Amino acid sequence: MAIPKRPGPLDPAVERAAEAGDVVAMRLRGQHLYASGDNHAAEEWLLAAARAGDAEAMYSLSHVYHDRVFQDEAHDVTAGAWCRRAAEAKYVPAIRAMSSWVDLDEREFWLRKAWETGDxxxxxxxxxxxxxxxxxxxxxxxxxxxxxxxxxxxxxxxxxxxxxxxxxxxxxxxxxxxxxxxxxxxxxxxxxxxxxxxxxxxxxxxxxxxxxxxxxxxxxxxxxxxxxxxxxxxx
Missing domain, CATH: 1.25.40.10 (Tetratricopeptide repeat domain)
Known part of the structure; x- marks a missing residue:
């Protein structure tokens, strides 16, 4: 099986913009850190972007927490909560993922929503x-x-x-x-x-x-x- 390649260096301009509080740049920096395997640093930047309302950052954050389930099952609850927030913000990948996070009584709702996105x-x-x-x-x-x-x-x-x-x-x-x-x-x-x-x-x-x-x-x-x-x- 092929070993996933680590991403190259992040554009310094994105790093500077993230430090200056640009929401998209914060999300990009967090996603880059996550892809590089630095989940804790990724969480910091993604959390900042998510709290600023970036739906894609919310969804990326759900992956960060889901990866920590082996440490504590509570992380999966947190992951599901961030996926829900991204879905409610109409981020399509999160909408399509929601059916795997919810109980049976909600599954139909989210599957229909996923179908409406073209899934x-x-x-x-x-x-x-x-x-x-x-x-x-x-x-x-x-x-x-x-x-x-x-x-x-x-x-x-x-x-x-x-x-x-x-x-x-x-x-x-x-x-x-x-x-x-x-x-x-x-x-x-x-x-x-x-x-x-x-x-x-x-x-x-x-x-x-x-x-x-x-x-x-x-x-x-x-x-x-x-x-x-x-x-x-x-x-």
């Missing part, structure tokens, strides 16, 4: 929340939206929705979703699809997909090896 992943989280709460029509609405997300996000949403549909006894609908994922090369989806087709009495199709599972798994393994291999340098 596509919030649709999937809302679907899961409504599934957990036994609200199937709302879960289906958000699963439909989540399934439209391109790439991996949509793939995961289709798999989760298919499992929910099977739980509901809607095997035909589940088979459609699983066939799409299996067609994209997922061995897990192919295996699940073969089971669903078997339950539908479509035994020949089930057998055909079952026969493809091993080859799909081998292709996935090969792709994983390619992704793990170091990039070749310049010739």
């Amino acid at each position: 596509l992943g919030a649709a999937y989280d809302l679907a899961g929340l409504f599934e957990e709460e036994g609200r199937p029509s709302e879960a289906e609405h958000w699963y439909r939206i989540a399934c439209r997300e391109p790439g991996h996000g949509g793939h995961v949403a289709r798999g989760s929705w298919a499992a929910y549909l099977v739980y509901q006894g809607r095997f035909e609908d589940a088979a459609e979703l699983l066939a799409q994922n299996a067609g994209e090369g997922s061995s897990a989806a192919a295996r699940f699809l073969s089971d669903v087709l078997e339950r539908l009495g479509r035994t020949e199709e089930a057998a055909a997909w079952r026969e493809r599972v091993d080859s799909l798994r081998a292709a996935e393994h090969e792709q994983e090896l390619l992704l793990r291999s170091p990039a070749s340098g310049p010739a």
Whole structure:
């Protein structure tokens, strides 16, 4: 795993501006210190900027406190409080992070807020929340939206929705979703699809997909090896 690089020296002009009380400069200095690994010094500057109303500093400060959870769980409470203040100040990354900080009774509110900012992943989280709460029509609405997300996000949403549909006894609908994922090369989806087709009495199709599972798994393994291999340098 690559070791994160420390940032270079901070622009002296930013340091001077921070010393003079410029709020943005104080936040930049705090963020630079945090990236450099000096959390205690970072806290000083970020706290000053946050108290002056800088929402991004509030959010950065939440990370500083969250990193100290191993010292004292109270730091996580403080981290969540600063994230909330940043979110209430309409700082988008904080809004998107809030659902991981709040109790179940607040999660829907913040996930909807995250969706309004354009966070596509919030649709999937809302679907899961409504599934957990036994609200199937709302879960289906958000699963439909989540399934439209391109790439991996949509793939995961289709798999989760298919499992929910099977739980509901809607095997035909589940088979459609699983066939799409299996067609994209997922061995897990192919295996699940073969089971669903078997339950539908479509035994020949089930057998055909079952026969493809091993080859799909081998292709996935090969792709994983390619992704793990170091990039070749310049010739």
